[in-house]
Amino acid sequence: MLESLTMTSRDIAELTGTLHADVMRNIRVMIEQLSADANLRWHCKPITYIDEQGKQREQYELDKNTTYIIGITTS
Numbered sequence: 001m002l003e004s005l006t007m008t009s010r011d012i013a014e015l016t017g018t019l020h021a022d023v024m025r026n027i028r029v030m031i032e033q034l035s036a037d038a039n040l041r042w043h044c045k046p047i048t049y050i051d052e053q054g055k056q057r058e059q060y061e062l063d064k065n066t067t068y069i070i071g072i073t074t075s
């Protein structure tokens with residue numbers, strides 16, 4: 001079985017040299033816009049990670065196509 005390719009919002013922030021908070025904001029805006037069109041196929045789900053201080057934080061996991069969309073809006 002072929003696994004789908006995913007990337008997290010933290011990965012996107014690191015690759016684009018953008019603050020994670022800004023990427024998270026852009027993703028939230030994108031979710032609102034994409035949700036308005038039922039014909040679009042996209043995948044973005046909230047997940048958590050443990051930061052350097054041991055605190056649980058939110059991030060998003062996006063599929064390949066959704067990553068391209070957010071990458072374009074973040075750059």
